[in-house]
Amino acid sequence: MKSFTYERVDTPAAATAAFARTKGSRYIAGGTNLLDLMKLEIETPGHLIDISRLALDKIEPTPEGGLRIGAMVRNTDLAADARVRRDYGLVSRALVAGASGQLRNKATTAGNLLQRTRCPYFYDPNQPCNKRNPGSGCAAIGGFSRLHAVVGASEACIATHPSDMAVAMQALDAAVETVDAAGKTRSIALADFYRPPGTTPHLENMLAPGELITGVTLPKPVGGIHIYHKVRDRASYAFALISVGAIVQPDGSGRVALGGVAYKPWRVKAAEAEMPRGAKAVATALLAGAKTSHENAYKLPLVERTLAGVLMQARG
Amino acid sequence: MALPDEFSISRRGLLAAGAASVAAASASSSVAEAQSRPLADPPPTAKLRFDVNGTAHDLELDTRTTLLDALREHLHLSGTKKGCDHGQCGACTVIVDGRRINSCLTLAVMHDGEKITTIEGLGTPDKMHAMQEAFVAHDGFQCGYCTPGQICSAVAVLDEIKAGIPSHVTADLTAAPTVTNMEIRERMSGNICRCGAYPNIVAAIGDVAGVKA
Ligand SMILES: Cc1cc2nc3c(=O)[nH]c(=O)nc-3n(C[C@H](O)[C@H](O)[C@H](O)COP(=O)(O)OP(=O)(O)OC[C@H]3O[C@@H](n4cnc5c(N)ncnc54)[C@H](O)[C@@H]3O)c2cc1C
Ligand code: SF4
Numbered sequence: 001m002k003s004f005t006y007e008r009v010d011t012p013a014a015a016t017a018a019f020a021r022t023k024g025s026r027y028i029a030g031g032t033n034l035l036d037l038m039k040l041e042i043e044t045p046g047h048l049i050d051i052s053r054l055a056l057d058k059i060e061p062t063p064e065g066g067l068r069i070g071a072m073v074r075n076t077d078l079a080a081d082a083r084v085r086r087d088y089g090l091v092s093r094a095l096v097a098g099a100s101g102q103l104r105n106k107a108t109t110a111g112n113l114l115q116r117t118r119c120p121y122f123y124d125p126n127q128p129c130n131k132r133n134p135g136s137g138c139a140a141i142g143g144f145s146r147l148h149a150v151v152g153a154s155e156a157c158i159a160t161h162p163s164d165m166a167v168a169m170q171a172l173d174a175a176v177e178t179v180d181a182a183g184k185t186r187s188i189a190l191a192d193f194y195r196p197p198g199t200t201p202h203l204e205n206m207l208a209p210g211e212l213i214t215g216v217t218l219p220k221p222v223g224g225i226h227i228y229h230k231v232r233d234r235a236s237y238a239f240a241l242i243s244v245g246a247i248v249q250p251d252g253s254g255r256v257a258l259g260g261v262a263y264k265p266w267r268v269k270a271a272e273a274e275m276p277r278g279a280k281a282v283a284t285a286l287l288a289g290a291k292t293s294h295e296n297a298y299k300l301p302l303v304e305r306t307l308a309g310v311l312m313q314a315r316g
Numbered sequence: 317m318a319l320p321d322e323f324s325i326s327r328r329g330l331l332a333a334g335a336a337s338v339a340a341a342s343a344s345s346s347v348a349e350a351q352s353r354p355l356a357d358p359p360p361t362a363k364l365r366f367d368v369n370g371t372a373h374d375l376e377l378d379t380r381t382t383l384l385d386a387l388r389e390h391l392h393l394s395g396t397k398k399g400c401d402h403g404q405c406g407a408c409t410v411i412v413d414g415r416r417i418n419s420c421l422t423l424a425v426m427h428d429g430e431k432i433t434t435i436e437g438l439g440t441p442d443k444m445h446a447m448q449e450a451f452v453a454h455d456g457f458q459c460g461y462c463t464p465g466q467i468c469s470a471v472a473v474l475d476e477i478k479a480g481i482p483s484h485v486t487a488d489l490t491a492a493p494t495v496t497n498m499e500i501r502e503r504m505s506g507n508i509c510r511c512g513a514y515p516n517i518v519a520a521i522g523d524v525a526g527v528k529a
Contacts, residue, residue, distance in 0.1 A: 003359035006379040006425055032421045035382070036402050048379070050426055076415075080481040085489040096484045100506025101476065102469065103403055105415045106422065236484060236505035 001038050008050040012212055015051050016181040019210035022047040027212065029072060030106035032099075033115040040123060042132055052108070056214055059083070065220030068177075071110035071213045075165065076101070078109060088218055089226035090245050094168035097230045100237050110213035113166055113176065113193070114205065117159035118239050120144065130156045131201040146295040147241065151287055152262035157201030161194060161264050167245040168228060169216060170265035171257040177215045180208060187217070194264035204263075224249045225314045229306050230259070242299050244306045248314035252276040256307065258286060261299060279308035364428040368393065369437025377424055384408045386424035387434060395435040395464045399508075406507035409465035409472075410434050416472035418506075435464035438471065447471050450520035458511035466507045470521045473503045477525075495525040 005022075009015045019025045024046030028034050031052075037043040056070035059081050067088070069078060078084060079095035099107065121127040121139040128137035140148050140158050148158040174190045188206055195203050207213070224247040232238040243259035254275045258266040271285035283304035290300060365374045368391060375390060384401075387393045387410070396419060399407030403421040410419045411433040439445035447467050450456070457463040477493050485502040486493045493499060500518050509517065522529025 001380045004379055005360045006362050006423070008426075008428075028423075028426070031423060031426065032403055032418070035421050035423065039401065048423075052426060076476075076481060080479070082490075085482065089489050092482060092489055093484075096482055096486075100403075100406065101473065101483075101503055102406060102409055102416050102418045102506045103421075106417050236502055 002041060002044045002046070004045055005047045006050065007047075008053065010053065012054060012056070012179050012214055013183065015049055015054065016179060016210055016212050018049045019212075020181040022049075025049055025210070027051045029108040029111040030074070030103075031111075032103050032107050033111060037116065040125070042123065042125065051212070062217055067218045069109050069216045069218070071108060071215050073109045075099070075104035075107040075109070075112060078165075079104065087221035088168075088172060090168040090171055090228055090247060091165065091218075093226060093228035094164040094230075094243075094245060097228055097240075097243070098164035109165075109216055112163050113169075113190075113213070113216070115163055116204070118162045119148065119159040122159065131159060131197075131204075134200070134202045142293075144295065145293045147239075147260075148293070148296050149262045150290045150292050150296055150299050151266055152196060152264070153291065154197040154199065154201070156199050157197040157263075159197070159201065160260050160262060162239050162260075163265075164228070164230060164240065164243060164259060166190065167243055167257045167259040167265040169218070170267050171245045171247055171255045172218050172222070174219075175217050176213055177217060178207065178211045179214050180211045185214070190216075190265075191267065197263050201263075222247060222255075224254060227310045227313055229310050229313075231302060231306055242302050242306065244303065244310050246307070246310045246314065248275070248311065254314075256282060256286065258303060261287070261303065275311075279304055279311055283307055362425040364425050366424075366427050366429060367431045369433060375424070379423065379425055381424045382420055383410070383412075383422045383424045383427055383432070384419035387419060387432075393434050393436050397461055397464055399462065399465075404508070405462070405465075406469060407462050407465040409468045409507065411468055411472055414472075414475070416469050433468070435467060438467065445471070446524050447520070450523045451517070454516045454520040454523065455513070456517040456520040457509070457513050462507060462509045462511075466504070466509065466517055469504060469507045470517070470524070473500065473521065474525055476503065495522065495527050495529065497522070497529040500529050 009018055026045035028048045028050050029052050054072050056072040058070045060068050062068050075095050079092045085092050119140055121129045122132050127139040130138050138157055149160045170190050175187045176193050177187050179185045194205050226247055228245045230240045230243040232240055240260040245257045248254040255272055268286050271282050274281035274285050287300055360379050361376050362379050363376045387396050396410055397407040399405035401420045403418045408418050408420040409416050413430050439448045447470050477495055480492050482489055483502045485498045500521050518529050
C-alpha cells in the first residue's frame with residue numbers, strides 16, 4: 001500500500017473542504033472496497049478523508065412519503081430497517097444477498113453504490129485494462145469474459161457493476177443526493193448516475209471530484225411483490241453472475257432491473273410494458289442488442305429463465 | 317518490547333517509500349506529488365486510543381496499519397488470524413462496538429475511541445466463553461486457523477438474530493428470524509473453513525442457541 005496522510009471529519013462541509021484543500025484526496029467510508037484496492041495499489045490516494053462518522057447515518061421519511069437513506073447508513077442497518085423491510089423489500093433482499101454479515105456491518109450506502117468492478121483483469125496490474133490504466137487496452141475482450149457485460153458495453157470495456165443494492169434501488173427509481181465544496185446540492189436519478197463506458201471506462205459516474213454523496217432517496221412505496229433472485233457460483237457469499245430484481249403487481253404489471261449484465265443496473269421501460277406477456281417477451285426487450293462472447297452468452301438464457309422463475313414465484 | 321516493533325515498521329515504511337518513488341512515473345500527478353517525499357521521510361503516522369478486551373491502548377501507527385495488523389503485530393494479540401487479507405475468508409473477524417467486522421479491511425486509526433473484542437477477550441482457557449466450549453465439545457475445527465474468526469462471528473450471529481436482522485434465507489422479511497440450520501449456515505458464510513468442519517461448527521452454534529441445528 002502507498003503511504004497516505006489521514007484526517008477524520010465531522011460534517012459534510014468539512015469533508016468537501018478537506019477534499020478541496022488536499023491534492024490526491026479520497027473519501028473513505030466503510031473502507032471495504034477502497035482498502036482492498038489500495039492494498040493492490042490499484043487505488044493510490046495520497047490523503048484519506050474519513051467520513052465514516054458523519055451524522056449521515058439516519059433513515060428518515062421524506063415529505064413525499066418516501067424514505068431518505070443517509071450515505072453512511074450501514075448495509076446491515078438498511079436491510080434491517082422495519083420500513084425498508086415492509087415497503088421496500090427489494091432493497092433488503094438485495095442487500096442480504098450480497099457480501100457477508102461482517103462486510104455489511106461496515107459497508108455504507110454511498111460506498112456500495114461506488115464500489116468498483118470485479119473484473120479479474122481490473123484486479124491484475126499485469127494485464128491491460130482501460131479502466132485501471134486508460135489507453136492500455138482491455139484484456140477481457142477476447143479473454144476470460146464469463147463474468148462480463150452483455151449490454152451497454154463498449155470496445156474499451158465490458159465490465160459489470162457488482163452492486164446488488166443498486167439493482168433494487170434502480171427498480172425503485174432511487175435518486176442520489178450530493179453536496180459539493182461550494183455547498184451546492186443536487187439530486188441525480190440513479191438511472192443516470194453511472195456513466196456508460198464509451199471510450200473512458202475509468203470515469204464511472206456523474207460525480208464531480210470532491211462531490212460528496214449525502215444520501216439516497218426512495219419515492220413513496222409502490223406495493224407489489226418484491227423478489228430479488230441472484231444467480232451465483234456458490235449459494236452464498238459470491239458476486240452475481242446475473243440477478244433479477246422484480247416488483248410484480250397483482251394485475252401482472254411491474255418493474256424489472258437486472259444485475260451482472262451491464263456497467264449499471266439494467267432497466268428498460270419498454271421491457272416492463274411486456275410484463276403481462278411473460279418472461280420471454282420481457283427478457284427479449286431487456287436484452288435487445290446484446291453482444292456476447294462465447295464465454296458469457298449463457299447470460300441471455302439465464303436471464304430469461306431466472307425471470308420466468310421470479311414471475312412464477314410472484315404468482316404464488 | 318515496543319522498540320524492535322517500531323523499528324521494523326519504520327524500516328518497512330522506508331522500503332515502501334522507495335518502491336513508491338519507482339512507481340510514481342506511472343501514477344497520476346497528484347499521487348506522484350504525495351509520494352515525492354524524500355526517501356528519508358518516515359511515512360505518515362496517526363495517534364489513536366482504543367479499548368481491546370477491556371484494556372485501553374494508546375498507539376501511534378503508520379496510517380496504513382489495518383486493525384488486524386495493529387492487533388497482531390503491535391499488541392501481540394495473535395489470536396485473530398490473517399487469512400486472505402482481502403475480506404474473503406473471515407479469519408480476521410473481530411467484534412467492534414458489538415458488531416462483527418473483517419479487521420483486515422479497516423484501518424486501525426478509523427477505530428479511535430472504539431471497543432474491540434477479539435477471541436482473547438471472549439474467554440480464557442480457564443474461563444471459556446460458551447461458544448468456545450461448544451466448539452471444543454462439537455469438534456468444530458481441525459487445523460484451528462479459522463476458529464477464532466468463526467467463534468467471534470458465531471457469537472455475533474446469535475446477537476444479530478436476536479436483534480431481528482434478516483438474512484438471505486429469512487422467509488418472511490417482516491417476521492423475526494429464528495435460529496435454524498439454514499440461518500446459521502447462511503449467516504456464517506463469510507467464514508471459510510478449508511478443513512470443512514462446517515457441520516460441527518453449525519452444531520456448536522446451535523447448541524449455544526439451545527436448538528438442534
Ligand atoms: C469479499 C467481498 C465480497 C463482496 N460481495 C459483494 C456482493 O456479493 N454484492 C455486493 O453488492 N457487494 C459485495 N461486496 C462489495 C461491498 O458491498 C462493498 O465493498 C461495499 O458496499 C463498499 O462500501 P464501503 O462503505 O466499504 O465503501 P468504501 O470502500 O469506503 O468506498 C468505496 C468508494 O466510494 C467512495 N465513497 C464512499 N462514500 C462516499 C460518499 N459519501 N461520497 C462520495 N464518495 C464516497 C470512496 O472514496 C471509494 O472510492 C463484497 C466485498 C468483498 C470484500
Ligand atoms: S472489461 Fe473493463 S475493467 Fe475489465 S479489463 Fe476490460 S477495461 Fe478493464
